[in-house]
Amino acid sequence: EAQVTQNPRYLITVTGKKLTVTCSQNMNHEYMSWYRQDPGLGLRQIYYSMNVEVTDKGDVPEGYKVSRKEKRNFPLILESPSPNQTSLYFCASASLPLSSQAFFGQGTRLTVV
Amino acid sequence: AQSVTQLGSHVSVSEGALVLLRCNYSSSVPPYLFWYVQYPNQGLQLLLKYTTGATLVKGINGFEAEFKKSETSFHLTKPSAHMSDAAEYFCAVDIIQGAQKLVFGQGTRLTINP
Numbered sequence: 001e002a003q004v005t006q007n008p009r010y011l012i013t014v015t016g017k018k019l020t021v022t023c024s025q026n027m028n029h030e031y032m033s034w035y036r037q038d039p040g041l042g043l044r045q046i047y048y049s050m051n052v053e054v055t056d057k058g059d060v061p062e063g064y065k066v067s068r069k070e071k072r073n074f075p076l077i078l079e080s081p082s083p084n085q086t087s088l089y090f091c092a093s094a095s096l097p098l099s100s101q102a103f104f105g106q107g108t109r110l111t112v113v
Numbered sequence: 114a115q116s117v118t119q120l121g122s123h124v125s126v127s128e129g130a131l132v133l134l135r136c137n138y139s140s141s142v143p144p145y146l147f148w149y150v151q152y153p154n155q156g157l158q159l160l161l162k163y164t165t166g167a168t169l170v171k172g173i174n175g176f177e178a179e180f181k182k183s184e185t186s187f188h189l190t191k192p193s194a195h196m197s198d199a200a201e202y203f204c205a206v207d208i209i210q211g212a213q214k215l216v217f218g219q220g221t222r223l224t225i226n227p
Contacts, residue, residue, distance in 0.1 A: 004156070033215070040122065042203060043157075044154040059216075081152075092157055101147070102215065104156035 002027045006091050006105035013081055013112055020078045021108050023091030031094040032074040033058070033102070034066065036087040043090065049074055081112040117206050119218035127226045132176075132191040134221050136204030137186060145207040146187040147215070148178055152200045160202070163187065174198065199225045 004025045012105055025032065033057075045058030048062035049068040063085055065077040074093075078085060088109050091104040120135040138144060145164050149157040155220045161172025168180040174197075187204060203216040 035217075040219055042119075042219040043205075043215075047129040061141075065156075088124065091156075101162060102157075104149075104158070107158050 004091055004093050004103050004105040006108050010109050015082055015112055016080050019078050019081060021089060023074045023105060024072050025093040029093035029095050033092045034076050037091045038087050083112050087113050117204050117216055117218040119221050121205050121221055123222045125224040126194050128196055129193050129211050132188040132194045134202050136187045136218060137185055138206045146180060147205040148189050149203045194225050196225050199223055
């Protein structure tokens, strides 16, 4: 079954404690992306990757890092989380050409206290 | 700059009534246009998309959308609402044609009244 898997689904952490949210896809997609969803703001892109070792900033990259060492994985790293990063996070992947649909993970609800 | 505006953060219709969710975009070049649906506690899934060709696009679950270049709109419609259509709907646009940065609208929550 084609899927994008995020872990964990729910996470409560404290300010400043480094965390990683994993994302894995089994469709051999070149393109992967992270979004955060906040009420009234829709989905905003954090980072995206066009292929292994190729990453670029989205619209709201501050406070986040990513890496793409393998095609299937695209982890999101928060080196020093702050309360304003409390949000619902989604990972997505897509094949090339980029007019194709994106597949989304189930989401990770992060709370930073 | 690219932006997507969904008119109405909440829309409520009766079961069996017409569903109309509005989406307008701003773009200097013809965009790719998408509608995604998000059911409670789930990720987003593609409802339909417009890339090229016929401007009336049919999607899953009886939804369709029409690309109107002159109005820079891509409104989503369904002739007869069903209770299972209750969800949040997002319009999305490529920021640069062929480069899927996917700029999303704010979302419209659709409620179906029995």
